[in-house]
Amino acid sequence: MKPESPALLRHYIGGEFVASAATFDNIAPVDGRLLSRVSEADRATVESAVAAARRALSGPWGKMSVQQRSAMLHKIADGIEARFDEFVAAEVADTGRPVHQARSLDIARAITNFRTFADLAACANSDAFEMPTADGAGALNYTVRKPLGVVGIISPWNLPLLLLTWKVAPALACGNAVIAKPSEESPTSATLLAEVICQAGVPAGVFNLVHGRGADSAGQFLTQSAGIDALTFTGESRTGSTIMKAVADGVKEVSFELGGKNAAVVFADADFDAAVAGVMRSSFTNSGQVCLCSERVYVHRSIYDKFVTAIKQKVQALRIGFPEEADVDMGPLISHGHRDKVLSYYRLAVEEGATVVAGGGVPVFGDARDEGAYVQPTVWTGLPDNARCNTEEIFGPVCHIAPFDDEEEIIARVNDSKYGLACALWTTNLSRAHRVARRIHVGLVWVNTWYLRDLRTPFGGVKLSGLGREGGRYSLDFYSDVANICIKL
Ligand SMILES: NC(=O)c1ccc[n+]([C@@H]2O[C@H](COP(=O)([O-])OP(=O)(O)OC[C@H]3O[C@@H](n4cnc5c(N)ncnc54)[C@H](O)[C@@H]3O)[C@@H](O)[C@H]2O)c1
Numbered sequence: 001m002k003p004e005s006p007a008l009l010r011h012y013i014g015g016e017f018v019a020s021a022a023t024f025d026n027i028a029p030v031d032g033r034l035l036s037r038v039s040e041a042d043r044a045t046v047e048s049a050v051a052a053a054r055r056a057l058s059g060p061w062g063k064m065s066v067q068q069r070s071a072m073l074h075k076i077a078d079g080i081e082a083r084f085d086e087f088v089a090a091e092v093a094d095t096g097r098p099v100h101q102a103r104s105l106d107i108a109r110a111i112t113n114f115r116t117f118a119d120l121a122a123c124a125n126s127d128a129f130e131m132p133t134a135d136g137a138g139a140l141n142y143t144v145r146k147p148l149g150v151v152g153i154i155s156p157w158n159l160p161l162l163l164l165t166w167k168v169a170p171a172l173a174c175g176n177a178v179i180a181k182p183s184e185e186s187p188t189s190a191t192l193l194a195e196v197i198c199q200a201g202v203p204a205g206v207f208n209l210v211h212g213r214g215a216d217s218a219g220q221f222l223t224q225s226a227g228i229d230a231l232t233f234t235g236e237s238r239t240g241s242t243i244m245k246a247v248a249d250g251v252k253e254v255s256f257e258l259g260g261k262n263a264a265v266v267f268a269d270a271d272f273d274a275a276v277a278g279v280m281r282s283s284f285t286n287s288g289q290v291c292l293c294s295e296r297v298y299v300h301r302s303i304y305d306k307f308v309t310a311i312k313q314k315v316q317a318l319r320i321g322f323p324e325e326a327d328v329d330m331g332p333l334i335s336h337g338h339r340d341k342v343l344s345y346y347r348l349a350v351e352e353g354a355t356v357v358a359g360g361g362v363p364v365f366g367d368a369r370d371e372g373a374y375v376q377p378t379v380w381t382g383l384p385d386n387a388r389c390n391t392e393e394i395f396g397p398v399c400h401i402a403p404f405d406d407e408e409e410i411i412a413r414v415n416d417s418k419y420g421l422a423c424a425l426w427t428t429n430l431s432r433a434h435r436v437a438r439r440i441h442v443g444l445v446w447v448n449t450w451y452l453r454d455l456r457t458p459f460g461g462v463k464l465s466g467l468g469r470e471g472g473r474y475s476l477d478f479y480s481d482v483a484n485i486c487i488k489l
């Protein structure tokens with residue numbers, strides 16, 4: 001029996017699913033099997049998607065009210081709900097994450113993203129300012145929101161559908177037409193999304209999907225297209241820098257969600273068990289492949305030894321398994337290539353003088369997972385703050401735990417980073433929580449929790465962690481041109 005040939009994932013351009021002659025393989029990180037072949041867009045294909053988006057703006061989409069667009073976004077959310085299990089299977093196949101995470105986080109948040117921005121856009125108010133004039137008659141100023149136009153969206157592999165829809169939903173809610181380029185590591189859920197958007201009756205060309213890699217491929221071609229009006233990107237800081245150069249000549253609007261080297265700080269007055277559980281979540285969720293993860297953990301000296309012992313026990317008890325296992329805690333990394341990067345830091349840490357408290361290598365299962373991209377969850381101590389493993393983003397299931405003595409010291413140490421995305425503080429002292437939180441130079445601070453998300457809040461980082469904020473009205477502001485109209489009365 002000839003083995004079934006792998007599916008071919010296609011682009012979605014101008015309302016049609018189209019294939020490219022060039023393809024790349026989509027490999028399962030659980031066991032290294034070939035999942036599908038994926039069309040790779042060349043420059044002409046990307047430009048055809050940009051042209052389709054431009055045409056869509058002068059079609060029925062451009063004439064729709066925000067209420068009509070809002071209804072469309074709810075239909076998309078309905079479509080994802082109707083195919084929920086397919087989306088879960090797609091995300092799990094591409095990334096190897098636990099099924100329970102894909103269900104409770106990734107796919108659930110994609111639905112919430114569409115519904116949230118459908119409602120926020122429909123309820124968005126505009127500003128008005130009355131002003132006096134010399135003749136006494138006065139003047140009235142009011143603002144109107146207009147779409148930016150054609151928006152390029154480039155998204156990463158770590159939370160594929162969550163992060164793609166975090167951009168697509170507000171962009172469409174604000175009346176734009178988009179070209180989305182998902183990561184080459186996670187093409188499947190984006191392809192399903194295109195099917196749902198097509199079935200929801202969104203006019204052709206409003207949402208376009210092109211597959212490909214970054215440099216010298218679809219990602220780069222999209223950033224270099226003269227036909228886009230704005231570019232929103234989530235990924236590595238150095239990629240953000242490259243993209244910024246690509247769009248500079250056209251002075252395109254950009255929104256960047258980039259890398260991080262986030263800290264968790266456990267004060268002596270913390271709820272100890274809550275802090276241990278919280279750091280386990282913030283360092284090992286999604287195999288540490290979340291931009292908000294705490295790779296730097298600082299614990300007050302008075303509880304340091306007890307805390308390291310507690311984390312060691314929890315890390316050694318983490319269940320690394322197949323995605324379908326109900327009690328699995330951790331899956332593989334996204335690819336063998338990324339695993340090589342993380343393992344290079346595992347080796348570097350030892351060279352830099354780290355004590356390996358737990359993990360540090362590759363688990364041996366004796367089954368298909370040995371062909372996957374698994375690593376052991378790892379804990380280090382003993383490194384100086386300026387060690388490369390304490391300053392560079394690793395993006396794996398690993399953290400370094402260091403002691404500290406006082407507030408001023410720890411604020412300075414946490415802020416001494418080229419990144420500034422997120423920080424988690426653990427303290428039961430309310431004054432300390434407010435006092436320290438506002439002095440940490442990041443975009444997002446959580447106190448006695450981590451990754452608790454209200455989608456109306458601003459999300460983004462400072463320094464190498466990003467440019468701009470998305471979330472709530474911040475998204476509406478980025479994905480709209482706001483014009484002021486002044487009427488002489
Ligand atoms: N701040 C945030 O909200 C956030 C969220 C998720 C991930 N991230 C960051 O993303 C990184 C992991 O994701 P990744 O490995 O996919 O990042 P990446 O930068 O390698 O790739 C991200 C996307 O950019 C594309 N790309 C790569 N090079 C490009 C180029 N030269 N021109 C145009 N497009 C290009 C890729 O194909 C992919 O679709 C980590 O650094 C993580 O911190 C940040």
Ligand SMILES: O=C/C=C/C=C(\O)C(=O)O
Binds near residue numbers: 159163453459
């Ligand atoms: O890996 C980074 C996670 C980003 C998460 C979000 O952008 C979000 O929850 O909206």
